[in-house]
Amino acid sequence: MPEQKEKLRIDKYLWAIRLFKTRSQAGDACDKGKVKMNGTAVKASRVVAVGDEYEVKTEARKWVIRVTGLLQNRVQYQEAIKFYTDITPAEELDRIQFQAAVFQTGKRMSKIGRPTKRERRDLGGFMDQ
Numbered sequence: 001m002p003e004q005k006e007k008l009r010i011d012k013y014l015w016a017i018r019l020f021k022t023r024s025q026a027g028d029a030c031d032k033g034k035v036k037m038n039g040t041a042v043k044a045s046r047v048v049a050v051g052d053e054y055e056v057k058t059e060a061r062k063w064v065i066r067v068t069g070l071l072q073n074r075v076q077y078q079e080a081i082k083f084y085t086d087i088t089p090a091e092e093l094d095r096i097q098f099q100a101a102v103f104q105t106g107k108r109m110s111k112i113g114r115p116t117k118r119e120r121r122d123l124g125g126f127m128d129q
Contacts, residue, residue: 011044
């Protein structure tokens with residue numbers, strides 16, 4: 001593959017494998033120290049090599065990935081996952097699942113909160129008497 005010989009920046013790689021929605025978000029994460037290799041923050045211009053391991057913090061979760069192939073352009077998710085291996089520790093994945101269970105969906109519970117139209121009519125009749 002000719003892609004193996006070309007240099008690939010870490011921000012472009014993280015965008016291509018779909019860890020970030022935009023390349024600028026990937027670059028910002030690098031600038032803010034949210035992308036690390038061996039515990040050291042890396043710059044957005046760092047060249048990616050097969051076998052490298054990166055620790056990446058996104059808004060949703062913390063990833064630990066190993067590069068298995070270089071990807072120049074953004075592709076479908078099913079294709080993108082072939083270019084890295086997710087080696088995130090199990091305790092981190094458990095924490096994410098627990099956190100997701102704790103968060104509320106934003107919908108209010110049924111029968112709680114504002115009264116329904118029927119309840120308003122009943123209240124109105126009750127208050128008038």
